Amino acid sequence: MTILDRPSPAGGTGVGGSVDGGIAAACRVAAGRAHHARPRRRVAGRVAGQVAGRGAGKGADRGSVTVEAAIALAVLAVVLVACLAGIACVIAQVRCADAAREAARLAGRGDADSASSAVAALAPDGASLSIGGTGDLVEATVSVQAMGGMLPGVTIRASAAAAREPDS
Numbered sequence: 001m002t003i004l005d006r007p008s009p010a011g012g013t014g015v016g017g018s019v020d021g022g023i024a025a026a027c028r029v030a031a032g033r034a035h036h037a038r039p040r041r042r043v044a045g046r047v048a049g050q051v052a053g054r055g056a057g058k059g060a061d062r063g064s065v066t067v068e069a070a071i072a073l074a075v076l077a078v079v080l081v082a083c084l085a086g087i088a089c090v091i092a093q094v095r096c097a098d099a100a101r102e103a104a105r106l107a108g109r110g111d112a113d114s115a116s117s118a119v120a121a122l123a124p125d126g127a128s129l130s131i132g133g134t135g136d137l138v139e140a141t142v143s144v145q146a147m148g149g150m151l152p153g154v155t156i157r158a159s160a161a162a163a164r165e166p167d168s
Helices: 023-030 064-108 112-122
Strands: 128-132 137-145 155-163
Touching: 064 112, 064 128, 064 137, 064 155, 112 128, 112 137
Parallel strands: none
Antiparallel strands: 128 137, 137 155
16 A cells, blocks of 8 residues: 555545545645635736736735825825915015005005005005005005905905105
């Protein structure tokens, strides 16, 4: 009797095709291929359904890198737009401050019409001017909607004061 013909502990013959726990079944289990597992079809040197470089069982992850990249690009675009909007608001604030300073200086000299012209030239489009003050000071306030109204609820405002010049 050779080793292959010897009965297995489970009562089988121990020959290669046995289902009863013989040597062949033990070899399949040791190799990670249980008897009940379906054999996999090989295609071009790799197991069908697997991408080269990936292990078995990761088929559900296919395409996840593409989705993550798309989400990352969308977030990056939103952050970029927010940064550009912030820069546009800072530029509008500086322009309003310049226009308010010039309007206050001109209104202090008694030239309110030139103050309106200066605001139209220096401030962003759609800016409004209000001139007020008490005693020896004139205050000019320039306000405008941020980014031409594209940011609802955000108003950019700058004020400047100048001394009234005595009447000549």
